[in-house]
Amino acid sequence: MEIIELDPADGDLVSGAFDVMRATHAADHPENPAPHRNTFVKGLAYPPPDEDEAHYVAVEDGKVLAVMGIGLPNRANLHFAWAWINVHPDHRRRGIGTALVERFFAYAREHGRTELTLDTHMTWEGGVERDKAGQLFLERHGFKLALTCINRRCAVDALDPAVEQELLEQAQAAAGDDYEIISWIGRTPEELIETMARIDSTILAEVPLGDLELEPETIDADLKRAKAERGEAIGIVPIQTVARHRESGEVVANTAVFAHADDPGYTDAYQGITIVDPAHRGHRLGLLLKLVNLRLVRERYPHLRAIWTDNADVNAPMIGINVTLGYEIVDAVGEFQIKLDS
Ligand SMILES: CC(C)(COP(=O)(O)OP(=O)(O)OC[C@H]1O[C@@H](n2cnc3c(N)ncnc32)[C@H](O)[C@@H]1OP(=O)(O)O)[C@@H](O)C(=O)NCCC(=O)NCCS
Known part of the structure; x- marks a missing residue:
């Protein structure tokens, strides 16, 4: 058995790696979203702009037995590798x-x-049983x-329509007239790109990270454009809804669902980060944006059946919103950390 770096141009090894996944x-x-072949294959050739990636495979007699992906942030968090x-089972x-x-x-180390x-x-608790091999290993x-982080799944039509409508109206009433709600699919409109970069830059400071020592990454308009290009290249489309504070013109709340939108056979989508600026919390903006965005998901991509989310186990406010929306626990993902001597 030998460990070799995966060359994205080596079709047999790439297929073998995907078969292991x-x-x-x-x-x-098996209950979680399955790996997506096109996204994996295209992603090898098109890494995220703020991360360097490498993939390794374990090969014996020409057959791939295992695969590893490595990511190195390349703008912030230069001490970090995941x-x-x-x-293969x-x-x-x-x-x-x-x-x-x-x-x-x-x-x-290199x-x-x-x-x-x-x-x-x-x-x-409340989800399905998982083998302990990974944790013990x-x-x-x-x-x-x-x-x-707890993985939860929500059917796109989990709520009774009358209940959903009532929740939406309550959230609209709580938000009042101070905010303009704007939705789009795909690239961020150019007139919003600076204010979206500002709110994206606050994400790492606002989400619970447990014992991970990660510093906020500054996201600028160019990085946002580069990320959008990468999303298009690997076939993942954001469906996005934001709240713009009318007085300041700034986007102060944001939610996005990511979908393999061009693949009607793939019915799972992923909830990305939802964030509300601390100065604008308490107006039900989180719930409002998620409901508006959910309606857009259903309307524009009727093949999507479920949305998946993962929240830090301690993130009570976000979990509260998700439970209201009908999200149910499936399992958890443990992020395990080790520190090497520098
Ligand atoms: C976790 C995983 C990567 C282990 O791969 P592996 O090739 O079987 O691991 P190794 O043979 O190198 O095991 C090394 C040690 O880990 C521990 N370990 C691995 N699997 C274990 C299991 N099922 N039960 C108990 N201990 C286990 C043992 O101490 C083992 O040493 P031993 O076999 O001498 O007792 C593999 O089970 C896997 O791919 N699981 C699904 C994906 C996953 O959870 N990956 C995350 C972990 S990185």
Whole structure:
């Protein structure tokens, strides 16, 4: 068995890597959204603009047995490296996972990174049972649980229409006339790009991060455009709704759902970060934006059946909104952390 860097141009190895991802999903967490072939393949050639990526595969007799993705933020958080590992279910307990973790450590050291994370699915009360292999494996390698996020799923039509309408009207009444609600699909309108960059830059300071030591990344208009280009290249479309404060002209609340919009066979979508500026909380803007956006999702992409979200277990206000909307627990993802000597 050898560990080699995955060349995005090597079609056989890329297919083999994707097959391992699919087999891991089927064996370990089949209820969660399945990996998407096109997005994986295109993503290899088109990494996010604020992150450098590398992929490694474990290969034996020409067959891919395991795959690892590594991400290195390249604008902020230069001490940080994250990765994911999938070992094919038929080839576990042979030291392949360990060989990949060792490659991850070496790679991180080569790039001067000292805080490393890997994640794994875990059981969460009220959800489905998950195998403990990932957690035991990570603890065996010295990682400690730093942040737990709960995965919840919501059918796009979870609420009774009359209940949904009532919630919307209550939220509209609470928000009053101070805010203009604006929705779009795809790229951020140019006239909003500066104010959207401002609110995006606050995200890391506002979401609970557990023991992860991450600093807010400054997002500017050029980075937003580059991220939008990347989304288009890998086939992921944002469906977005924001609140603009009429007096200041600033966007003060934002929500987005991301979908493989061109693939009618793929019925899951992902809820991205929802954020309300601290000075504008308490007006039900979070609930209002999510309801307006949900209606847009249903109207424009009728093939979508469910939206998935992951919230830090301690994020009570966001979880409260999600439960109101009909989100139900599926499982959790544990972010495990290790610090290397610099
Ligand atoms: C977790 C995972 C990567 C382990 O891969 P692997 O190739 O089987 O790991 P290794 O053979 O190198 O195991 C190393 C050690 O981890 C621990 N471990 C691994 N799987 C375990 C299990 N099912 N139960 C208990 N301990 C386990 C053991 O201490 C093991 O050493 P041992 O076999 O000598 O007892 C693999 O099960 C997997 O892909 N799981 C699904 C995806 C996932 O959760 N990935 C996140 C973890 S990075």
